[in-house]
Amino acid sequence: MKSADFAYHRPGDIAEAVRHLQDYDGGARVLAGGQSLMPMMNMRLWRPDAVVDINGLTDLAELTAEGDETRIGALVRYSTLEFSPLVAERLPLLKAMVAFVGDRQVRNRGTIGGSLVQGDPTGEMPLGCLVLGATVSVLGPSGAHTIAMEDLYEGAYTATLAPDEVLTEVRVPPHPPHFAFRECCRRHNDFCVLSVAATGRMADDGRWRGLRIGLGGVNDTPVLAEASMALLEGSRLDDADIAAAGGAALRAIDPPDDIRGSAEYRAHLVPIYVARVLRDLRASAQAAAR
Amino acid sequence: MSGTERAIAFRLNGEAVSADAPVRMHAADFLRHRLGWTGTHVGCEQGVCGMCTILVDGAAIKSCLMLAVQLDGAEVTTVEALAEGDRLNAAQESFKRHHALQCGYCTPGFLMLAESLKASGRTLSRAEVREELVGVLCRCTGYENILRAVEEYLNADEPEASR
Ligand SMILES: Cc1cc2nc3c(=O)[nH]c(=O)nc-3n(C[C@H](O)[C@H](O)[C@H](O)COP(=O)(O)OP(=O)(O)OC[C@H]3O[C@@H](n4cnc5c(N)ncnc54)[C@H](O)[C@@H]3O)c2cc1C
Numbered sequence: 001m002k003s004a005d006f007a008y009h010r011p012g013d014i015a016e017a018v019r020h021l022q023d024y025d026g027g028a029r030v031l032a033g034g035q036s037l038m039p040m041m042n043m044r045l046w047r048p049d050a051v052v053d054i055n056g057l058t059d060l061a062e063l064t065a066e067g068d069e070t071r072i073g074a075l076v077r078y079s080t081l082e083f084s085p086l087v088a089e090r091l092p093l094l095k096a097m098v099a100f101v102g103d104r105q106v107r108n109r110g111t112i113g114g115s116l117v118q119g120d121p122t123g124e125m126p127l128g129c130l131v132l133g134a135t136v137s138v139l140g141p142s143g144a145h146t147i148a149m150e151d152l153y154e155g156a157y158t159a160t161l162a163p164d165e166v167l168t169e170v171r172v173p174p175h176p177p178h179f180a181f182r183e184c185c186r187r188h189n190d191f192c193v194l195s196v197a198a199t200g201r202m203a204d205d206g207r208w209r210g211l212r213i214g215l216g217g218v219n220d221t222p223v224l225a226e227a228s229m230a231l232l233e234g235s236r237l238d239d240a241d242i243a244a245a246g247g248a249a250l251r252a253i254d255p256p257d258d259i260r261g262s263a264e265y266r267a268h269l270v271p272i273y274v275a276r277v278l279r280d281l282r283a284s285a286q287a288a289a290r
Numbered sequence: 291m292s293g294t295e296r297a298i299a300f301r302l303n304g305e306a307v308s309a310d311a312p313v314r315m316h317a318a319d320f321l322r323h324r325l326g327w328t329g330t331h332v333g334c335e336q337g338v339c340g341m342c343t344i345l346v347d348g349a350a351i352k353s354c355l356m357l358a359v360q361l362d363g364a365e366v367t368t369v370e371a372l373a374e375g376d377r378l379n380a381a382q383e384s385f386k387r388h389h390a391l392q393c394g395y396c397t398p399g400f401l402m403l404a405e406s407l408k409a410s411g412r413t414l415s416r417a418e419v420r421e422e423l424v425g426v427l428c429r430c431t432g433y434e435n436i437l438r439a440v441e442e443y444l445n446a447d448e449p450e451a452s453r
């Protein structure tokens with residue numbers, strides 16, 4: 001199908017983008033990579049009054065290291081994350097996860113900002129940014145503010161940005177030394193049934209500290225498996241710890257029934273995938289220790 | 291078609307193009323219906339099938355997910371750029387040799403992906419080539435011959451002009 005008509009704006013700076021959004025009083029949409037917005041408009045599921053194309057805002061396409069923090073502009077495309085040496089060195093979890101997003105053409109166009117605002121419950125970037133403890137910067141008519149990933153969503157596909165706000169960048173704190181990621185997908189490169197990402201640090205005494213586990217596709221939004229994380233704090237991640245953490249992850253989920261899998265199937269998979277990811281994490285630390 | 295239009299200028303297969311584009315029209319429809327370049331095919335118009343794959347500033351993208359007005363200022367390459375007159379280019383020859391098409395509806399999409407991979411200069415394993423091709427669907431061939439054709443094209447190091 002074809003999109004309904006709309007007014008098109010291509011602002012030259014971010015303040016102008018915000019002004020356009022404000023002018024339409026909630027009726028305008030930001031156009032970034034278009035990999036979610038364009039299908040929705042072509043199918044006429046969305047009929048915005050106006051589209052504010054931010055692809056000319058090159059300031060938003062920067063990827064920089066600032067001290068411990070890595071800053072990713074909202075307009076940085078998946079393919080940039082995929083091939084960037086900076087991301088490989090500083091954010092290896094995101095590099096590993098981005099390879100699971102869509103296909104080559106989708107990754108050439110789609111942006112991290114668009115992915116975070118879209119807020120697909122199975123999205124790789126929302127989950128990766130949550131597990132890494134990122135915050136996003138947002139600019140609106142009343143100025144700039146930041147939102148922690150934990151607070152970015154109020155539901156599926158619902159970021160807490162106002163319609164006249166633009167996500168400008170993602171700020172990621174230092175990446176823990178060990179990480180692991182797996183997802184279960186019915187069709188290669190499709191949206192996943194569920195995904196699990198974990199990061200952590202094994203201290204010199206062999207005990208794990210600051211372990212974080214995130215789950216995608218099993219709730220309205222990506223969630224941290226907090227009960228499992230608490231169980232594992234200071235543990236050696238032995239088989240019994242891992243089994244207990246897999247079971248405890250069920251407390252974080254409220255899985256949907258949809259075309260990709262039933263709620264029951266997802267609940268069945270959660271302990272299995274959490275345990276696999278934790279074994280991967282343990283193996284990566286053991287390999288590094290050798 | 292009614293609605294807002296906007297003047298755009300870009301390069302298409304090496305030639306300058308200036309035209310008015312309805313803002314709601316996607317790039318694939320614009321190339322086909324406004325400019326008459328019908329080599330770029332359209333399937334789903336929701337980013338799933340990859341029939342509409344073209345190169346914009348060298349990157350393979352799905353042109354049903356880009357607005358025509360976003361082509362303004364870009365360097366655009368479509369399947370029509372590949373052959374010189376009746377002489378197929380090396381990618382097309384490879385598709386022919388390997389029987390990598392039956393109905394041919396998907397072929398422009400695969401050829402454009404193949405061109406972008408060749409230009410990237412990356413050395414890819416068979417598994418990686420397979421992975422790179424997932425964004426175009428084919429309902430006829432079963433993919434194996436397409437994979438062989440693209441792989442041979444990527445591995446051939448002689449420039450196509452010297453054949
Ligand atoms: C075939 C296909 C397969 C896909 N597979 C996957 C997959 O496996 N995993 C996955 O996670 N995603 C997948 N996607 C979706 C893809 O990741 C989208 O690119 C992403 O969801 C949106 O990013 P975008 O830059 O394209 O944003 P757009 O489509 O341009 O925008 C999406 C939404 O975010 C808003 N927005 C965008 N940028 C900003 C900003 N800076 N500030 C405020 N609002 C903004 C828009 O207004 C819109 O509401 C797939 C898409 C396709 C077509």
Ligand code: FES
Pocket residue numbers: 331332333334335336337338339340341342343352353354355
């Ligand atoms: S027509 Fe563009 S992806 Fe199907």
Ligand code: FES
Pocket residue numbers: 390391392393394395396397427428429430431
């Ligand atoms: S040859 Fe018919 S769809 Fe590919």
